[in-house]
Amino acid sequence: MASGLLILVRGKDVLLTSETINKTRLSFYENAIACIEEALSGEVSVNNIIDYIKWKKKQSFEALQSKAPYSFTFIQRAYYIQSGECIPLLN
Secondary structure: OOOEEEEEEOOEEEEEEHHHHHHHHHHHHHHHHHHHHHHHHOOOOOOOHHHHHHHHHHHHHHHHOOOOOOOHHHHHHHHHHHHOOOOOOOO
16 A cells, blocks of 8 residues: 555545645745745844754754644645645645
8 A cells, every 4th residue: 555644635535645745844944944045145034043043943944854743734735745636634
């Protein structure tokens, strides 16, 4: 049996593949790094840059280490990466 994450989309079972899950984790990691770079460059302003960077580094590490839980945001992005379709999951 294929490994991955089984979700329900429009009443149908959809298997998010392990490859998709890994691509989604990498996407979350890259997003966290880009947020850090924006803050460091001054492109965006944050209240406490030291704490912000610590928080984002923790997020990026958890995303790569498979420690982050599957949130609706994660599942929706994974479904988009796999299918190319962005749909609401809370209908």
